[in-house]
Amino acid sequence: MLKFYSPLTGDFYKNDVDEYGWNNGVADYPTLFSGVDMVYYEDRIRDAIDQRNSADGGNLMLYFDERRNHEVKAKILSAIPSVEIRNGELTGCTTVRLEAPLTETEMEDLQDYLKGQFSDGWGEGFEQQAIQISNGVLNVHFWNAEHFAFEVVSVQSEESVKKPPVPKRPTMKLIGEDGNIFAILGRASRLLRENGQQEQAKEMTNRVFRSVDYYSALNIISEYVQTELSEKNLTKQKKRSDRER
Known part of the structure; x- marks a missing residue:
C-alpha cells in the first residue's frame, strides 16, 4: 500500500x-x-x-x-x-x-x-x-x-501486519505434587511470569478466585499451563465437537 x-x-x-x-x-x-x-x-x-x-x-x-x-x-x-x-x-x-x-x-x-x-x-x-x-x-x-x-x-496495510506469535504454554505437573489449590495456583502463576505471560497470570488468578469449586479452579489453571487435565479437556472438546457435527 x-x-x-x-x-x-x-x-x-x-x-x-x-x-x-x-x-x-x-x-x-x-x-x-x-x-x-x-x-x-x-x-x-x-x-x-x-x-x-x-x-x-x-x-x-x-x-x-x-x-x-x-x-x-x-x-x-x-x-x-x-x-x-x-x-x-x-x-x-x-x-x-x-x-x-x-x-x-x-x-x-x-x-x-x-x-x-x-x-x-x-x-x-x-x-x-x-x-x-x-x-x-x-x-x-x-x-x-x-x-x-x-x-x-x-506503508503496511492492516491485513499485512503480522500478529505476534502466541506464547507457548509452560508445562506443569499436577500428579504427585501439593494438591492445595493455592499452592497449585502459585506454581502456575510463577511459570507464566517466567515465560513472559504476566497478563495471562493475572487473568488466570482472577478467574480462579471467582471459580465455584476445586475442580473448576484446576480446569481454569489447565487452560493457561499444560497439565494432565489439559489433554483430557482437549479430548472432551473434540468428542463434543464430533457429536455436534
Missing part, C-alpha cells in the same frame, strides 16, 4: 454580517488558506470528500484508460483520495492499494494520471463544492499549478 501526499490550499469566503447581525451572504473575495489553516476543519473537509466519493467509492482507477498503460491498470486495485494531517498541516492523501510493485516508469505514469485527476477531473469537481464552516464557506483545492508534487510513502 502506498500513500501519495500532496499539498492543499483553500479559498475561504467569510460570512458578510452587517452591524445589525444580518447575514448578507459571503464576501466577494476569498482569503487564501494553507494546509496549516485547514487543520481545524479536517472533519468537515473529510465529510465533504466522503460525500463526493459515495457514488463510486472514490476509486480514481475506475477512470484510468487501460490503453494508457495496461500494466498500471492491472497492478493497482484502487486509488482513494482523502486528507490527512501531516507535519502540522492538512494534506491530500491518496491511498493506493497494489497487486504488485510498480516499476519506475509505471510510477511516473500513475503520478501523471493522479495529477490530471486533481487538476481536471476529480479535484476540479471537488474544489467547486462549497464546504460550510462556522463563519463562512471553504473551497478546497487538491491541485496547485505552482507548487505541486507527490511525496510517496510505502
